Amino acid sequence: MVEVVALHKKGRLADAHLRLTAGSLALLGPNGAGKSTLLGLLAGRLKADGGTVRLFGHDPRSLGAARVRAYIPQHLTFPPTLRAEEILEAARRLKGATLQDRAEATGRMGLEAHLKRPVAQLSGGWRQRLALAAGLMGYPPLWLLDEPASALDTEGLERLQDWMAAHLAMGGLVILSAHRQEEISRLAEQFVRLENGRVIQQGSVNYAQEPS
Numbered sequence: 001m002v003e004v005v006a007l008h009k010k011g012r013l014a015d016a017h018l019r020l021t022a023g024s025l026a027l028l029g030p031n032g033a034g035k036s037t038l039l040g041l042l043a044g045r046l047k048a049d050g051g052t053v054r055l056f057g058h059d060p061r062s063l064g065a066a067r068v069r070a071y072i073p074q075h076l077t078f079p080p081t082l083r084a085e086e087i088l089e090a091a092r093r094l095k096g097a098t099l100q101d102r103a104e105a106t107g108r109m110g111l112e113a114h115l116k117r118p119v120a121q122l123s124g125g126w127r128q129r130l131a132l133a134a135g136l137m138g139y140p141p142l143w144l145l146d147e148p149a150s151a152l153d154t155e156g157l158e159r160l161q162d163w164m165a166a167h168l169a170m171g172g173l174v175i176l177s178a179h180r181q182e183e184i185s186r187l188a189e190q191f192v193r194l195e196n197g198r199v200i201q202q203g204s205v206n207y208a209q210e211p212s
């Protein structure tokens with residue numbers, strides 16, 4: 001379960017509350033709304049100025065939280081000379097995942113033909129697929145995805161949707177960010193809309209109204 005109470009980051013996020021016990025939640029909002037800040041706080045990358053976050057009971061900056069969470073930032077930089085397969089293997093070892101987990105992650109993101117290529121030769125979308133495969137390998141219970149739809153093509157997005165569906169069917173949780181509702185209509189059930197660092201609306205994606 002993810003629980004956020006009165007979370008505050010000076011100048012970036014004010015008094016955010018949210019609770020996710022099942023399924024997927026989208027953080028919606030325009031540039032600068034505070035989506036990445038909230039995800040960064042959940043990911044333990046940023047320190048809050050006030051309020052609390054609990055991820056399955058863990059403080060987000062603790063080792064316990066790191067074990068239950070995958071965080072895929074918007075722009076992840078890998079060492080450019082490493083091949084895709086070396087990054088996936090390093091991720092597997094770090095997580096204590098199995099060879100089967102690595103093969104599944106590779107297949108889920110359709111990376112088979114790119115395994116021998118160094119990162120420097122991969123396009124932005126293929127780097128994003130590699131980041132997702134490395135981070136989501138082994139199904140950590142909570143997935144935090146910062147704008148996963150922005151770099152992926154239609155096929156990549158469908159692959160992520162299928163992988164997320166399998167994760168959710170096993171009781172996993174997902175929190176992801178997006179600018180527009182149509183980007184997440186097939187990715188999330190619940191949404192929280194942010195504007196100027198404040199939550200202005202929450203509800204079910206099916207019934208969400210775009211602000212006028």
Ligand SMILES: Nc1ncnc2c1ncn2[C@@H]1O[C@H](COP(=O)(O)OP(=O)(O)OP(=O)(O)O)[C@@H](O)[C@H]1O
Nearest residue numbers: 011012029030031032033034035036037038179197
């Ligand atoms: N490193 C930083 N230091 C100080 N302020 C920051 C920093 N990064 C972002 N901000 C500010 O925090 C606010 C929220 O930014 P944030 O990146 O969380 O928004 P966002 O909704 O993710 O935007 P985008 O859609 O452009 O990625 C903005 O006012 C931004 O200028």
